[in-house]
Amino acid sequence: MCMGMVGLQQIILLTGNGVINVNKNRFGKIGIFLLLKGVRMATLLFAICLISFLLIKNSPIDPIQAYIGADMLKVGPEQREKIAEYWGVNQPVTVQFLNWGSALLKGDLGTSMIFRRPxxxxxxxxxxxxxxxxxxxxxxxxxxxxxxxxxxxxxxxxxxxxxxxxxxxxxxxxxxxxxxxxxxxxxxxxxxxxxxxxxxxxxxxxxxxxxxxxxxxxxxxxxxxxxxxxxxxxxxxxxxxxxxxxxxxxxxxxxxxxxxxxxxxxxxxxxxxxxxxxxxxxxxxxxxxxxxxxxxxxxxxxxxxxxxxxxxxxxxxxxxxxxxxxxxxxxxxxxxxxxxxxxxxxxxxxxxxx
Missing domain, CATH: 1.10.3720.10 (MetI-like)
Structure with a gap:
């Protein structure tokens, strides 16, 4: 009777340890999976940001002209320079990307040029x-x-x-x-x-x-x-x-x-x-x-x-x-x-x- 109880306790302990190990392995696998996904997301976001920024900057659309709109003929060169300086589009592309990227890391996506809102x-x-x-x-x-x-x-x-x-x-x-x-x-x-x-x-x-x-x-x-x-x-x-x-x-x-x-x-x-x-x-x-x-x-x-x-x-x-x-x-x-x-x-x- 005692031998049977001891054997039963050993089986329960072994089974319990097995379940715990399985749960640990499972949660560890999910943690590694999420970590790898996080690294992939970070690299993907950096590549998307860089490529998108370069494509937009090399597009034929003039952001200043799009900002001014129909009043383009009423705006002189000095006013255009002030608008470009205000939005930072007169700086080199590298400087613009670094400024935009640093603001992005702080949670600031900038201000819309169309809606004049964040x-x-x-x-x-x-x-x-x-x-x-x-x-x-x-x-x-x-x-x-x-x-x-x-x-x-x-x-x-x-x-x-x-x-x-x-x-x-x-x-x-x-x-x-x-x-x-x-x-x-x-x-x-x-x-x-x-x-x-x-x-x-x-x-x-x-x-x-x-x-x-x-x-x-x-x-x-x-x-x-x-x-x-x-x-x-x-x-x-x-x-x-x-x-x-x-x-x-x-x-x-x-x-x-x-x-x-x-x-x-x-x-x-x-x-x-x-x-x-x-x-x-x-x-x-x-x-x-x-x-x-x-x-x-x-x-x-x-x-x-x-x-x-x-x-x-x-x-x-x-x-x-x-x-x-x-x-x-x-x-x-x-x-x-x-x-x-x-x-x-x-x-x-x-x-x-x-």
Whole structure:
């Protein structure tokens, strides 16, 4: 009896130590992973900042002329020199980059030449509008794409499968701005179901705008982004589920009489959900790029429209701030995708048999 209790205690201690070691290894692996990602993010940001700064400085757009605008003929050479000195654009490129970089390390993104306001405030305001648009389109494209991929795989080689594949291939080769113009013409001009553009009704005070008004102006841009983003998730989910359905354990489940939705729910969902979610998080770059075009088509006041305005009118501080922010946004999306795989995928866990 005593020998049995001693052996049982030893087993418990060994098992407990094994669990602790597994947890330590797992958290240590996540720490190393985050450290490497942090170093990669720092080097990426430095390269993006340097390349973007050089490209903007060597562009044909004159920031002083863009700043003055239509009153260019009324401004003399002395006034131009004072404006250039005020914004620091008369200094050598190296000095400008070092000054801008040192201010950036302190958290100062500069002042917008168009809006005459701090760049951080403009990005914060515009990001709220873009975030609602992108998250709505992101959720719709993920859900609709996943459902379409599952249905296409379950109905493989049928007319429904061919229709879904044709739809996805067509959308995958469709530019976002063209789809936005088509949606705008059909639903806003011809049918008049939704407003033509903007985020709120024109001529209405901000305090008089309701949530329903904002939702009406959000629907068309969100539909445009979600329609374009459906294709990748649907096609990837379809192929992954087809591979799962052809595996040996699925054949065994079918031999036991499992069919249709029950078969997918018990054996297919867990194998295709994680890759679909990871792909959706990794698509942040495409989502942000599509939002730039969609916001321009629908005159939606988000980060995309601000980027176009800053590029056309030569607003160097605002454009550089938007480049940095978009880089961080895309990097965070890819980081979340990698973390999901690291935390949830059983193949990435060490010592799971202990």
């Amino acid at each position: 760049v951080s405030e403009i990005i914060g305001e515009r990001f709220l509008n873009s975030l609602v648009l992108m998250m709505t389109a992101w959720a719709l494209s993920g859900i609709i794409g996943f459902v379409m991929g599952v249905v296409s795989a379950m109905k493989k080689d049928t007319w429904l499968d061919r229709v879904i594949k044709w739809y996805c291939y067509t959308l995958a080769s469709t530019p976002t701005f063209w789809m936005g113009l088509l949606v705008l013409i059909v639903f806003a001009v011809w049918l008049r179901w939704f407003p033509i553009g903007m985020a709120i009704p024109a001529g209405v005070l901000a305090e008089d705008v309701t949530v329903l008004d904002k939702m009406k102006h959000l629907i068309l841009p969100a539909i445009t982004l979600s329609m374009v983003g459906v294709a990748n998730v649907a096609l990837h989910t379809r192929q992954k589920l087809i591979d799962v359905l052809s595996s040996d354990y699925i054949l065994f489940a079918r031999a036991r009489g499992e069919r249709g939705f029950t078969l997918f729910w018990r054996h297919g969902l867990r194998n295709v959900a994680l890759p679909a979610i990871t792909l959706q998080f990794a698509a942040f770059s495409e989502l942000f790029g599509g939002a730039v075009l969609a916001e321009q088509v629908f005159s939606y006041p988000g980060l995309g429209q601000a980027t176009v305005e800053a590029g056309i009118r030569g607003d160097v501080p605002l454009l550089l701030g938007l480049v940095i922010f978009s880089t961080l946004f895309v990097f965070v999306g890819n980081l979340l995708a990698d973390l999901i795989y690291l935390l949830l995928d059983p193949r990435m866990k060490e010592g799971r048999t202990i």
